[in-house]
Amino acid sequence: QKEVEQNSGPLSVPEGAIASLNCTYSDRGSQSFFWYRQYSGKSPELIMFIYSNGDKEDGRFTAQLNKASQYVSLLIRDSQPSDSATYLCAVPTGGFKTIFGAGTRLFVKA
């Protein structure tokens, strides 16, 4: 069974620090990887996606992918209290289906 694993947290970081969120996946054939942010009581919103090994930067966010280790991470630089949310890692499996991790709760302390 294809799986996506995340540490549930909470991950607590001080304001201005780098938050590092990690995700591992079981399907070696996976080609694309997504990060969503979900605030409490709201629906998920897409932050970014990554297809190729290495880093992809978008503003304060950097996604890192290592297909050999089946590992994808999201770094948030200069963390702000408004970044406090649950971050979901998502891996499409093909056939219209995406496996979501259970999410990591991030808490940024002011």
Add this chain to the structure above:
Amino acid sequence: GAVVSQHPSRVICKSGTSVKIECRSLDFQATTMFWYRQFPKQSLMLMATSNEGSKATYEQGVEKDKFLINHASLTLSTLTVTSAHPEDSSFYICSAAGLAGTTDTQYFGPGTRLTVL
């Protein structure tokens, strides 16, 4: 681009009644729509996947006769919770995929909070 709306955002109904939730992709044609349910402090649970013009594919344990899904057009899918009971109270979220020809990226609607009394 990639805006998905849901209606209603919140609904309270009596036990035994049916509730219809609409999901619309406002600025792109969604070849595939997904319906999720999320209980408080729990992760997303995929209920079903629907492709325009064909029957929805339900996940194991989801009753297709209770959760009726219709994907009549490339911009509209509906979920009807039939004979709702208090245990059906949850946050129902749809997502749409198909922008730029890929179904990998899902864009979520704002969700519908259902409370069954």
